[in-house]
Amino acid sequence: MGIDIYASWAGQTDAEKEAQHTAFDTERGHLGYLRESYHGSPYATRILVPEAFAAKNGRARIRASKLRARLPVVATAALVRLAQVYGNANARNFLAAEVKIEPSTRRLAQVDVDTGGLLPMLARIFTQEIPAAKGDQPSFPPLDPPALKRAAEFSGPVRSFVDFVLLCQEKEAATGKPCSIVASY
Numbered sequence: 001m002g003i004d005i006y007a008s009w010a011g012q013t014d015a016e017k018e019a020q021h022t023a024f025d026t027e028r029g030h031l032g033y034l035r036e037s038y039h040g041s042p043y044a045t046r047i048l049v050p051e052a053f054a055a056k057n058g059r060a061r062i063r064a065s066k067l068r069a070r071l072p073v074v075a076t077a078a079l080v081r082l083a084q085v086y087g088n089a090n091a092r093n094f095l096a097a098e099v100k101i102e103p104s105t106r107r108l109a110q111v112d113v114d115t116g117g118l119l120p121m122l123a124r125i126f127t128q129e130i131p132a133a134k135g136d137q138p139s140f141p142p143l144d145p146p147a148l149k150r151a152a153e154f155s156g157p158v159r160s161f162v163d164f165v166l167l168c169q170e171k172e173a174a175t176g177k178p179c180s181i182v183a184s185y
Contacts, residue, residue: 003045004184005052007032007164009171027156029164032171032179040085044078044161045183052183063178064169071165075148078158090154 006020009032020033028035036045046053048070051060082091152162168179 002037005034006182007179009179010175027160029160042077044074048074049181052181058183061178064172067165075158
């Protein structure tokens with residue numbers, strides 16, 4: 001079981017829809033499909049498309065600009081998940097080098113993102129859902145754009161989130177309408 005996210009857009013072909021059925025592959029963002037298993041939080045999909053999770057039918061139209069603005073935080077959460085849940089040493093080392101963690105403070109107010117409703121969600125994820133050593137609950141600032149690019153280069157799941165957002169941006173530019181995002185969980 002897991003979380004499946006699908007993007008759909010005006011003029012989407014049957015072949016494009018069929019390509020999204022990828023047997024739960026976590027590296028198919030370029031097709032408009034994201035996958036996270038229920039192995040532990042944080043769940044980057046919930047940060048990327050909270051509107052779809054909040055909708056009764058699991059579907060929401062989300063502007064690509066909104067998805068793109070969330071991407072640094074989404075990538076950080078995906079890397080934290082890779083490091084903590086899956087024990088990925090590359091993700092752990094990358095986070096240690098790129099994310100400046102201040103152990104003495106846990107205030108998420110230091111995170112500089114255009115949030116709207118995102119800040120409360122981040123506060124919950126980084127203070128309640130991410131178990132840290134000795135019960136500490138550190139806060140993680142999001143990756144800056146150069147770090148995001150480097151993370152996407154080495155990490156399949158992070159690259160998949162980037163590719164998903166880029167696809168949504170491309171389809172919105174082509175159709176003039178934001179993609180419809182479906183969350184199945």
